[in-house]
Amino acid sequence: MVLNYPSMPLVKVFARIGMTKPIPLALLQSKLCAIWSTKPDTTKLILLRSEDWTSDSFDEDCYVDIRAYGKAERTREFVLDGMKQVQQAFAEENLVANVRLETYDGERYFHVPPPKAST
Numbered sequence: 001m002v003l004n005y006p007s008m009p010l011v012k013v014f015a016r017i018g019m020t021k022p023i024p025l026a027l028l029q030s031k032l033c034a035i036w037s038t039k040p041d042t043t044k045l046i047l048l049r050s051e052d053w054t055s056d057s058f059d060e061d062c063y064v065d066i067r068a069y070g071k072a073e074r075t076r077e078f079v080l081d082g083m084k085q086v087q088q089a090f091a092e093e094n095l096v097a098n099v100r101l102e103t104y105d106g107e108r109y110f111h112v113p114p115p116k117a118s119t
Helices: 025-036 076-091
Strands: 009-017 044-050 063-069 097-104
Touching: 009 025, 025 044, 025 076, 063 076, 076 097
Parallel strands: 009 044, 063 097
Antiparallel strands: 009 063
């Protein structure tokens, strides 16, 4: 099942500095683009290595923090289904992911990208 999200701009992947499992960002980006029906230029994955975090409740390899544009059709059930697919995409790469998604109001979102390189 492919979800119909026109924009899923930012995915922050947190992992402990000492974790030795590979985190294939390009492959995960491709999988997330398929899940959310987006393109790579609107689906940015950023890997952040962390010294440590509390893990009393979960034993995850990665903490995945997604920020997405909130729209009426993006119901709780719709978003939760997509989040489960994201978790599965990480599992396919042998990574246990704790996934969080936060929506934002488009009227309060601002972005100034660098100019495109001329070829």
